[in-house]
Structure formats: structure tokens, C-alpha cells
Amino acid sequence: xxxxxxRDALRSALIEEMDHDxxxxxxxxxxxxxxxxxxxxxxxxxxxxxxxxxxxxxxxLGFVGAAIGMAMLGxxxxxxxxxxxxxxxxxxxxxxxxxxxxxxxxxxxxVPLVIRGPNGAGVQLSAQHSQxxxxxxxxxxxxxxxxxxxxxxxxxxxxxxxxxxDPVIFLENAALxxxxxxxxxxxxxxxxxxxxxxxxxxxxxxxxxxxxxxAAVAAAEQLAGEGTEAEVISLRSLRPLDMATVVESVARTxxxxxxxxxxxxxxxAAEIAMRIYEEAFDQLDSPVERVTGxxxxxxxxxxLEARAVPHEADxxxxxxxxxxxx
Amino acid sequence: xxxxSVKTAPPRDLGRDELAAAVEWYGKMVLVRRFEEEAERExxxxxxxxxxxxYSGQEAVAAGFLSAIRPDDIFFTAYRDHAHALFxxxxxxxxxxxxxGKATGLAKGKGGSMHLFDVARGFYGGYGIVGGHIPLAxxxxxxxxxxxxxxxxxxxxxxxxxxxxxxxxxxxxAGLWGKQGLCPIxxxxxxxxxxxxxxxxxxxxxxxxxxRFSTYGxxxxxxxxxxxxxxxxxxxxxxxRVRETGRPYAVELLTYRFAxxxxxxxxxxxxxxxxxxxxxxxxxxxLLEDLLRATGALSDGEVKRARADAERVVTDAVRFAEESxxxxxxxxxxxxxxxxx
Ligand SMILES: Cc1ncc(C[n+]2csc(CCOP(=O)(O)OP(=O)(O)O)c2C)c(N)n1
Ligand SMILES: [Mg+2]
Numbered sequence: 001x002x003x004x005x006x007r008d009a010l011r012s013a014l015i016e017e018m019d020h021d022x023x024x025x026x027x028x029x030x031x032x033x034x035x036x037x038x039x040x041x042x043x044x045x046x047x048x049x050x051x052x053x054x055x056x057x058x059x060x061l062g063f064v065g066a067a068i069g070m071a072m073l074g075x076x077x078x079x080x081x082x083x084x085x086x087x088x089x090x091x092x093x094x095x096x097x098x099x100x101x102x103x104x105x106x107x108x109x110x111v112p113l114v115i116r117g118p119n120g121a122g123v124q125l126s127a128q129h130s131q132x133x134x135x136x137x138x139x140x141x142x143x144x145x146x147x148x149x150x151x152x153x154x155x156x157x158x159x160x161x162x163x164x165x166d167p168v169i170f171l172e173n174a175a176l177x178x179x180x181x182x183x184x185x186x187x188x189x190x191x192x193x194x195x196x197x198x199x200x201x202x203x204x205x206x207x208x209x210x211x212x213x214x215a216a217v218a219a220a221e222q223l224a225g226e227g228t229e230a231e232v233i234s235l236r237s238l239r240p241l242d243m244a245t246v247v248e249s250v251a252r253t254x255x256x257x258x259x260x261x262x263x264x265x266x267x268x269a270a271e272i273a274m275r276i277y278e279e280a281f282d283q284l285d286s287p288v289e290r291v292t293g294x295x296x297x298x299x300x301x302x303x304l305e306a307r308a309v310p311h312e313a314d315x316x317x318x319x320x321x322x323x324x325x326x
Numbered sequence: 327x328x329x330x331s332v333k334t335a336p337p338r339d340l341g342r343d344e345l346a347a348a349v350e351w352y353g354k355m356v357l358v359r360r361f362e363e364e365a366e367r368e369x370x371x372x373x374x375x376x377x378x379x380x381y382s383g384q385e386a387v388a389a390g391f392l393s394a395i396r397p398d399d400i401f402f403t404a405y406r407d408h409a410h411a412l413f414x415x416x417x418x419x420x421x422x423x424x425x426x427g428k429a430t431g432l433a434k435g436k437g438g439s440m441h442l443f444d445v446a447r448g449f450y451g452g453y454g455i456v457g458g459h460i461p462l463a464x465x466x467x468x469x470x471x472x473x474x475x476x477x478x479x480x481x482x483x484x485x486x487x488x489x490x491x492x493x494x495x496x497x498x499x500a501g502l503w504g505k506q507g508l509c510p511i512x513x514x515x516x517x518x519x520x521x522x523x524x525x526x527x528x529x530x531x532x533x534x535x536x537x538r539f540s541t542y543g544x545x546x547x548x549x550x551x552x553x554x555x556x557x558x559x560x561x562x563x564x565x566x567r568v569r570e571t572g573r574p575y576a577v578e579l580l581t582y583r584f585a586x587x588x589x590x591x592x593x594x595x596x597x598x599x600x601x602x603x604x605x606x607x608x609x610x611x612x613l614l615e616d617l618l619r620a621t622g623a624l625s626d627g628e629v630k631r632a633r634a635d636a637e638r639v640v641t642d643a644v645r646f647a648e649e650s651x652x653x654x655x656x657x658x659x660x661x662x663x664x665x666x667x
Contacts (some may be wrong), residue, residue: 025472051472051508072450072462073400073469092492095457097462105443106433107661141662187459207606214442249424 001144001185007177009151010040010116013158014078018048019177023036024162027054027067028080037082037287038118039179064090064115065175068098068167071113076162081117084133084171087234098167099142101229114161116170119147120211120261121298130298134209134263135271137169144192145239147171149213151181156190157219163189165257187192193240197249201229204319205254207272209247211311212259219315230257230319238268245273249281256320259315266293289318327575334417338555345623348555351393353632355385355554355611358409360636362585364644365408365439366424371590373648374425378439381409383584386610387516388413390557390579394565397600398450400470401480402463404487405440407452407517416444418639420645428650435653436661437453456521457483457490464496467511468503471490471572478510478569486521488538500574501542505525507572513539515576518583523596526568532625536578542573551579552610555617581610 002011018024030037032045032055060081067077081087087094091154098111107169121130138145144166148154154172156161161168198213199220208216213234220230231249236241248255257274258269294308320326340348347622360645381388382404391458403410411421417430424431425439432442442452450466453459461483470477487493503509515535519525522552527533536548537633549560556581564575583603594602618624 051506055494057495057498057502059495059498061491062358062461062464065458065492066465066468069402069462069465069467070469070472071465073466073473075472077465077467092455092458093461096458097453101451102664104433104437104441105445105661106431106436108433108445109450110664135397255619262664307613 001182003152003180004155004183005177006151006154006172006179006181007038007040009155010158010172011042011044011300012161013155014041014044015047015222017159018044018052019161021090021325023074023076024053024078025054025070025075026078027056027063027079029058029082031055031080036080038174041080041196053065060089062076062085062095065093065097065115068101071111072101076112076115077090078116078162081115082117083129083174084217085119085129085131087117087133088113091288094137094143094167095140099140099204101302102166103142110165110167111167113167114170115168116158116162116172118174119171120173121305122174123234124300124302125298126172126300127297132293134171134238135182135262135266135268142166143239144168144237146192146237147169147210148211148236149176149208149234151179152183153190153196155183156188157192157236159189160192171210182326190236192237193242195236195242196234197231198234199230199232201231201253203229203253204257204302205231205233205246205249205253206259206315206319207233207235208259210261212261215310215312216259216315219319222312222316223319228319228323241272241275243275243279246276250276250280251283254283255319256284257289257291257315257318257322259291259310260294261309263295264290265295267292275279286324287324289322291315293320329403337342340621342557345621347393348614348618349623350622351389352389352611352614353635355614357418357636357639358361358385358412359611360633360640361412361421361643362408363596364640365422366426366585366589371402373429374439376438376440377405377590378425379587380585381406383514383605383610384518385409385583386550386554386557386614387514387551387581388482390554391512391514391561394561395478395480395559398448399478399480400450400466402450402459402466404459404484405451405452405454405484406484407442408439410482411444411452413442414447416442416447416449418486418643421471422643422647423650426647426650427652428647429653429657430650433479433605434657435658436657453620454569457487457492460487460493461496464500464509464511467500467509468573471508473475476569478512478565480514481567482500482514482516484521485515485517485519485526486524486529488515488535497539497542497544502545504544504573510568510572511574511575512568513544513574513576516581516658517578518581520587520596522587522629524616526595534578536576539576545575546576546578548580550587551581552608552613554599554610554614582612595646
């Protein structure tokens with residue numbers, strides 16, 4: 001075990017995979033000389049040279065597409081998008097090529113590709129730079145979508161992502177890069193489709209991923225002070241979605257709250273809530289609650305922005321609602 | 327330069343190997359033309375669904391280039407892709423079966439006409455989003471050189487595709503990567519004068535399409551795409567140079583699409599019958615046939631035999647496709663993720 005930041009956990013996964021597999025290369029804007037916008041790739045250009053750490057022009061479509069072509073030929077590119085907002089320029093490549101090539105080629109090619117970068121709101125980055133795109137990508141068969149909440153999850157999931165045979169949408173979070181946590185040493189990997197119960201509780205299940213796991217844990221601590229024990233699940237991956245862990249928990253607590261940073265309509269929480277209804281309806285003592293971001297483009301003003309993202313207090317209120325304690 | 331105004335093939339001295347290759351590829355071109363005519367007929371009979379884009383008129387382009395590369399080289403193209411698969415040696419039955427949506431098709435009936443793949447032969451597909459394959463081919467070329475191979479990649483694209491962002495971004499990347507000898511790719515613009523109904527002069531501010539590659543530091547040339555011998559010679563030079571240097575190269579080949587854009591393009595209001603008839607005066611297959619007859623490399627009997635062979639191969643391909651089973655229902659959920667998924 002070592003204590004690492006989320007950033008260094010990611011970076012160490014990159015280093016270990018690059019050391020043991022020459023097929024792994026990094027591609028992205030300002031990841032080399034500039035050291036990476038969030039310094040996840042700091043010093044890697046020096047370590048591996050410009051053919052393995054490739055600084056690109058501002059051509060998201062071009063370099064994501066090129067990385068898909070490299071993956072088709074057997075390389076294992078890890079693409080950094082400066083933020084997931086910019087992936088929209090590469091969306092055709094991700095959706096029409098990466099996700100579907102295995103299928104429409106009748107299994108003749110596969111795309112072992114990772115696209116990683118920060119997803120979700122930062123601090124006062126306003127409308128174009130604050131989006132959460134997990135549900136958008138999780139919609140498409142052929143993609144994996146993962147969203148680590150802790151340094152250990154970051155490292156373990158990135159390892160699995162780089163070794164995957166198929167494209168992975170790897171959603172980091174700018175607010176988490178500095179977060180410290182224990183990370184197991186050596187060959188540590190976490191499988192996709194396996195959620196973690198990060199806090200045990202008997203009264204309600206709070207289901208979250210990425211940064212919202214921390215809001216959920218904070219809410220659970222607060223509720224504990226009031227005598228309510230909330231269980232918190234970190235989903236780790238949205239596609240595949242580990243419903244077994246969710247259903248097992250809901251079968252004990254009989255109440256569920258799903259938390260997401262993104263807009264409410266057609267979001268991840270809608271899907272997860274519906275799956276709970278489909279697979280555990282009889283276990284529920286109250287309707288599933290959703291805690292989500294406000295259904296607006298992200299405003300700039302600090303005061304407005306604070307109202308647009310979910311907070312601990314919203315989760316506390318939602319849990320109480322499932323318990324009939326308004 | 328307008329191919330329709332080029333009257334006679336220039337006199338040339340053909341080497342023995344070159345002649346032998348020309349005779350062989352003449353036969354393949356005859357087969358491809360016959361295959362495409364049959365595909366159109368099967369579409370009208372309702373045996374082929376979806377979109378169907380045939381290659382008739384453009385054969386010398388793919389034939390010229392695919393006759394000039396090595397078995398371990400690779401290539402990508404768009405949706406007008408039957409000829410590319412056939413020229414590379416895919417079984418005509420497997421190609422037809424794919425069009426018929428059968429389990430024995432090249433892609434198990436999951437891709438159809440627009441998504442032919444034959445990776446064992448270096449054919450990395452058939453793509454339906456105009457321009458969307460250009461970044462893939464560019465990255466694939468990088469990967470070949472990264473793996474220290476001297477293999478090269480061909481990227482066929484349409485005149486229309488040159489106006490999409492998915493052309494310009496990878497072209498710039500290729501220019502950059504080429505400076506380090508890391509992008510062994512030949513971009514082959516199949517300028518058949520139209521993108522659906524839009525002619526080049528209404529879609530491109532600069533109508534010399536080859537010259538547009540200069541913007542990205544990619545050397546380029548423009549040539550007659552109806553003349554198999556000329557295309558093949560040019561291809562040989564381009565491929566050799568790209569293999570040696572790891573730098574990209576671009577070729578614009580002037581050609582013409584004899585059929586509609588797709589099988590649904592019945593009335594073709596964007597061009598006249600006269601224009602088509604005039605273009606057919608320079609049918610690439612007839613041009614090659616005339617040349618080979620004139621050199622004595624091809625007799626009347628051999629021409630007849632090439633046509634009869636094509637007829638038989640295509641008839642067999644249709645029968646194979648007809649008799650093949652549809653994909654098993656379980657195929658619906660296969661090939662989405664690999665074994666780890
Ligand atoms: C991005 C995109 N836009 C539009 C279309 C519809 N479309 C299909 S083929 C085509 C014309 C392409 O022309 P060109 O690149 O010259 O190729 P050609 O058909 O002449 O071989 C269009 C507009 C598409 N498939 N993809
Ligand atoms: Mg065209």
C-alpha cells in the first residue's frame with residue numbers, strides 16, 4: 001500500500017503499463033512538453049520519447065480517429081482529451097468507428113483504446129466546460145464507460161482499461177486529481193462491472209460514481225449523526241453496470257437514492273432507478289429518489305453555479321425523503 | 327485536366343512483367359464490372375437491401391493501386407468498396423453473400439455493402455460516414471511504422487470526402503508525422519467528378535484536389551484514372567517512395583462513375599445522358615483491352631474467355647449467396663465486446 005493522489009495513481013498506472021508493454025502509447029494535446037493540463041502525464045515525454053508520448057495539434061476528430069486506427073493495427077493508445085467537453089468534436093469517431101468496428105467487421109477487428117480526461121463541472125468554468133457526458137457515452141453498445149472515485153479506483157480501473165480489448169471511455173474528475181488515498185502496490189487491477197460498497201448501512205442505499213461518491217459519503221456521515229445509517233455504493237463503471245451489487249444492497253435497505261452530477265432528463269440516474277424497479281421492485285418501501293444537477297447550461301457566477309450542482313445536503317434530504325422524514 | 331477530353335492512350339513500351347500483370351488485371355476488372363452489374367440486378371430483385379454503391383467506371387484506380395502493393399500492405403476505403411475487396415482476392419461468393427446479408431458473408435452479414443472487411447488480406451474496411459475512415463488509415467500507417475515494419479497503407483477517398491473535417495485533421499497529422507518518417511500512407515482521391523449530385527466545382531473552392539494536399543506538406547500529383555497502365559506505374563512509384571521514406575503522398579485520379587451514386591439514384595438530374603455517354607468513350611476496361619489487343623497480348627478468344635469466366639464466377643457467387651443461411655439469431659449479440667467483456 002502507498003498513499004497516492006488520484007493524479008499520481010493514474011500516472012503510475014500509465015508508467016507501469018508503458019514499461020511492460022511497448023504497444024501502449026499516449027496521445028493528446030499538450031501532454032508532453034507542457035506536461036499535461038492536469039499534469040497526469042508529467043515527465044512522461046522525457047521518459048518515453050516523442051514516438052510514445054505524442055503531442056498533437058488541436059484536432060480531436062483527427063487524433064481520436066488516428067488512435068482508433070492505431071488500435072486496429074494492434075497498438076494500445078491512451079488518448080487524453082483535455083476535458084471531455086472537447087470529445088464532442090471526436091464523437092463521430094468514437095460512436096461510429098470505435099464502438100462499432102468489431103460488430104460491422106463481423107469480429108475481424110477490435111479497438112483496444114482508452115480515452116481519458118476530466119468529466120463534469122470544475123470551478124466557475126461555465127457552460128461549455130462543465131458538462132458530464134457519461135450517459136451520452138454509456139448509451140452506445142461497444143463502449144465501456146468507467147468513472148473512478150478514489151485513487152485506488154483510478155489506478156485499478158485504468159490498468160484494466162489499458163488491457164481491455166475494446167474502447168474505454170475513462171471519466172476522471174478535475175476536483176479529484178489532488179485527492180489522496182491508499183493504493184495497493186504492484187499488479188493491482190479492478191474489473192469493470194464490479195461496484196464497491198464504500199460504506200455499510202441498513203436504512204437506505206445511496207448509489208453514486210466519480211466525485212459524487214464523496215458527497216454521498218459525507219451525507220452518510222451526517223445522517224449517521226442523526227441515527228440513520230446509509231449504505232454508499234461506488235459504481236466504478238456505468239457500462240457494464242453492476243446491478244447485482246445494487247440489488248443486493250437495496251434488498252437489505254429497501255430504499256434507494258441515485259446521485260449524479262449531470263442533468264436529470266435521460267441521465268444515468270434514470271437508467272439506474274429504472275433497473276432497480278425492474279429488478280428489485282418488491283424490495284422497495286418507497287420510490288427511488290434522484291439527486292441531480294440543475295437542468296440548465298452551467299452558469300458562471302459562483303452563487304449560481306453552487307445551485308446547479310448537487311451537494312451533500314441534497315443527498316441527506318433525499319435519503320430522509322425515502323424514509324418518510326421530510 | 328478533364329479525362330473525358332483525353333482521346334488516345336499514349337504509345338508506351340510495356341515490359342514483359344508489366345504486360346503479364348496487365349492481362350491478369352484486365353481479367354479482374356472484367357469480373358468486377360460484371361459483379362457490379364449483377365449486384366445492381368440483385369438489388370432490383372430485392373435480394374440486396376440498404377444502400378448499394380457500385381464502382382463501374384472507376385476500376386482502373388483500385389486495380390492500378392492494388393496491383394502495386396505487397397500482400398502485407400493494408401488499405402482502407404469508403405462504402406464504394408466491392409471492387410477493393412474483389413481485387414484483393416476476397417472470394418466473390420463471400421462478397422455477394424455479405425450483400426445478401428448471409429452468414430457466409432465477409433462480415434457474417436453484419437456489415438453489408440458499405441462495410442466489407444477482409445483483414446487477413448489487409449483490407450481494413452469499408453466505411454459509411456463520408457471521410458470517417460481517413461483518420462483511421464492515418465493512424466494505421468503510424469502504427470505500421472511504429473512496429474518497425476516497412477508495410478504501407480493506402481487510403482482511398484472520394485472527391486466529396488475532401489471537404490470534411492475528417493479529411494483535414496488527419497492530413498495535417500500525416501504531414502507532421504511524415505516529417506519523422508512515421509506516416510507511410512498514400513491518399514488516393516478517386517475524383518469521379520461528383521459527390522452524390524454535387525460536382526467538384528460546386529463543392530471545392532479549389533478544383534485541383536491534389537494541390538490541396540500541399541497545404542499539409544504532402545507531396546502530390548494528379549493523373550488520368552481511366553488508364554490502368556498509367557495508374558499502376560504511378561502507384562508503383564508512389565508506394566516505393568512512401569515505403570522508403572515513411573512520408574505521406576497523395577494522388578488525385580480523374581475518373582468517372584458510370585452508374586448512379588447508389589442504386590436509389592435513378593434519375594440523376596445533376597448530369598446529362600450525353601455526359602455519361604461521352605465518359606463511357608473512355609471506359610477503363612475498353613482502354614486496357616484495346617491496348618492489350620494492339621500489343622498482341624490479348625486475342626479475341628482471350629477476351630471472350632475473360633468475359634465467360636466472369637459470367638461463371640458471378641453466377642456461382644450469386645448461387646452461393648442465395649443458398650447460404652442467414653446469420654444465426656445469436657449473432658445479434660456477438661461481436662460487441664471481446665472475451666473480456
Ligand atoms: C458525413 C456524411 N455526410 C453525408 C453522407 C451521405 N453521402 C453518402 S455518399 C455521399 C457523397 C460522397 O461523395 P464522394 O466522397 O465523392 O464519393 P463517391 O460517392 O463519389 O464515391 C454523401 C453526401 C454520409 N454518408 N456521410
Ligand atoms: Mg465522388
